[in-house]
Amino acid sequence: MLFQVQMTVKLPPDMPPERAAEIKSTEKAYAQELQRTGKWRHLWRVAGSYANVSIFDVKDNAELQEIVSNLPLFPYMAIHVTPLCRHPSSVRDDDS
């Protein structure tokens, strides 16, 4: 199942910079590992904001929930999930 997920990051202003750097580094490793497995298909920065738009390819809602809730930045993000399905006019073979 494909999902578009928009994540908007809002770190507390009083978070020590070293702690913020540590969380971001752990987040990066986790996100890159999931991209290598193919579960996190796309990761795009939303220009002009501390937010991303991502495409996940997972088994079901429960798997998406597990992945997203384990993101190190999860406590500091507003997350919006949109379920996707194949468009009948798409010419791509990998849109299912």
Ligand SMILES: O=C(O)CC1=CCC(=O)O1
């Ligand atoms: O910077 C972000 O948009 C939050 C994030 C998600 C995966 C990652 O590496 O950073």
